[in-house]
Amino acid sequence: xxxxxxxxxxxxxxxxxxAIRAGAAAGELAPLLDAAVRATVAEFxxxxxxVIGDGEQGKLQNFWSYPVQGAANTAxxxxxxxxxxxxxxxxxxxxxxxHGPFRYGCYADQYLRAARRHATRPVKQAIISPSALSLxxxxxxxxxxxxxxxxxDLVREHETEIRxxxxxxxxxxxxxxxEGPLAMRLDPSGALLASFVxxxxxxxxxxxxxxxxxxxxxxxxxxxxxxxxLGAADAGIDYAELLPALFEIRAGxxxxxxxxxxxxxxxxxxxxxxxxxxxxxxxxxxxxxNPAVETAEEVRDRVLLAARYLAPHRLGTTDDTGFAPFFDxxxxxxxxxxxxxxxxxxxxxxAAAILEGSA
Numbered sequence: 001x002x003x004x005x006x007x008x009x010x011x012x013x014x015x016x017x018x019a020i021r022a023g024a025a026a027g028e029l030a031p032l033l034d035a036a037v038r039a040t041v042a043e044f045x046x047x048x049x050x051v052i053g054d055g056e057q058g059k060l061q062n063f064w065s066y067p068v069q070g071a072a073n074t075a076x077x078x079x080x081x082x083x084x085x086x087x088x089x090x091x092x093x094x095x096x097x098x099h100g101p102f103r104y105g106c107y108a109d110q111y112l113r114a115a116r117r118h119a120t121r122p123v124k125q126a127i128i129s130p131s132a133l134s135l136x137x138x139x140x141x142x143x144x145x146x147x148x149x150x151x152x153d154l155v156r157e158h159e160t161e162i163r164x165x166x167x168x169x170x171x172x173x174x175x176x177x178x179e180g181p182l183a184m185r186l187d188p189s190g191a192l193l194a195s196f197v198x199x200x201x202x203x204x205x206x207x208x209x210x211x212x213x214x215x216x217x218x219x220x221x222x223x224x225x226x227x228x229x230l231g232a233a234d235a236g237i238d239y240a241e242l243l244p245a246l247f248e249i250r251a252g253x254x255x256x257x258x259x260x261x262x263x264x265x266x267x268x269x270x271x272x273x274x275x276x277x278x279x280x281x282x283x284x285x286x287x288x289x290n291p292a293v294e295t296a297e298e299v300r301d302r303v304l305l306a307a308r309y310l311a312p313h314r315l316g317t318t319d320d321t322g323f324a325p326f327f328d329x330x331x332x333x334x335x336x337x338x339x340x341x342x343x344x345x346x347x348x349x350x351a352a353a354i355l356e357g358s359a
Contacts, residue, residue: 001352002303002315003050004345005172005282007218007255008063008126009322010040010055011334020060033058034114041118043334047342051122051171054115056322063176063322064132065094067104067157074098079135081182097136100145102153109164122171126218126322130158130203131196132179151199158203166214172253175200177219180242190245197248204250209278216253216282219246220321221260240267247274254279257320259294259302260287268309281310284320285347286340291332293339299347304354312355317348 012020016032024032036057044052059066064081068074078096112125130151137150165173177200183193204212221239239261246254256271258264271281283306285299303317323337 001356002312002317002348003280003282004317004348005051005124005255006044006049006053006341007220007319007322008053008056008174008176009324010044010053010057010337011324011330011332012036012055012057013039013334014330016057017330029060037114038118041115041123043338044341045119045121047338048345049121049341050345051124052115052119053124053126054111056111056126056324058111058114062092063126063128064092064178065128065136066108067106067128067133067161068095068097068102068136069106071095071103071105073100073102074136078138094135096138097142097150099142100150100153102136102150102157104157104161107161107164109161109168109170112165112168112170116169123169124172124174124216125165125170126174126176127158127161127165129175129177129179129196129200129217130154131177131199133158134196134199135179151202155199155203155206159206162203162207162215166211170214172214172216174216174218174253174255175251177217177246177249180219180246181221181239184242193242193245197245200249212250213252213278215251216255217246217249217251218255218321219257221257240270243267243270244274247271247276247279252279253282253316255282255284255318257284258306259284260289260320264302264305265309268306272309275310275314277314280314280316282316282318283310285317286319286344288319288321288323288332288337288340291336293336294343294347296343296346296350299343300350300354303348303351307351307355312352317344319344 013036016036019032037054040055040057074095075098078094081092108125108127115123137147162173183196186192258267261267275281285302286294306315323332
């Protein structure tokens with residue numbers, strides 16, 4: 001009655017993390033990566049989750065720039081992304097595009113195909129948004145390769161990636177709109193956020209309504225937890241304020257953080273008021289930022305709360321965000337991540353039974 005899906009990342013096995021940090025060659029990493037995907041798929045399925053993912057095991061650097069990692073026409077000194085985790089403030093740099101044309105060196109269907117080799121359940125695939133990758137283009141431009149041409153190439157490559165994932169059998173393609181909160185910090189006027197929304201819609205307009213029903217959008221609150229990096233003035237940024245603009249993006253499903261928000265009902269009210277009738281809202285019912293594992297009953301109650309604002313046929317459940325998006329932070333273990341997934345699945349089932357009985 002109520003669908004439930006993961007967001008994406010799961011902490012990688014320690015032996016794979018150690019090999020990556022040691023600079024192991026691709027040949028040495030290959031069997032470790034395959035083992036990590038195999039184990040992640042098996043552990044996902046053991047939770048009872050009806051839809052699973054590969055836990056982002058194969059994206060060796062991060063989920064922002066995997067399509068162009070190591071590309072010959074990039075330099076390492078691009079846009080600086082502020083990131084915060086439990087170990088303190090960290091930063092990551094996007095690559096900088098040095099010349100055109102812009103092309104993906106890696107499409108995410110390769111990760112999907114690797115996971116589906118081991119899976120018996122539907123597999124979703126997370127990909128990065130074109131608006132995030134637009135940050136590759138330098139502020140002062142590139143001689144002979146205008147920004148307009150870059151954006152045309154970028155949208156085409158993003159469309160290609162989605163189509164490849166759908167053709168490879170993805171249950172859902174989830175576009176990570178990680179730069180949404182960043183746009184709010186960089187430009188409080190909302191103009192940058194509006195430009196990001198427009199760029200993502202340029203890509204989605206290339207798909208039919210039936211295809212867009214298989215495309216979801218996720219925006220994480222994790223990027224907002226950066227007051228220790230950016231200064232106290234940024235502590236007042238409100239995740240909920242991003243949501244009205246989010247629902248202007250013409251995707252079929254939206255994955256939003258609720259469980260870890262200071263006022264969950266405010267988030268749900270905004271989703272109720274701004275989501276269009278054809279959009280399904282997956283409400284976060286576990287909080288990866290909190291190491292305490294939710295009980296199934298806690299999740300049940302969060303689902304029932306969400307159902308007060310969103311009709312059950314438009315409601316799904318998810319995690320607030322991924323469990324390990326950057327730097328292989330080990331403050332949350334694989335065991336804890338999967339325990340939270342299990343609680344989400346069981347709690348959603350309990351809530352669905354109650355809602356079905358009261359229908």
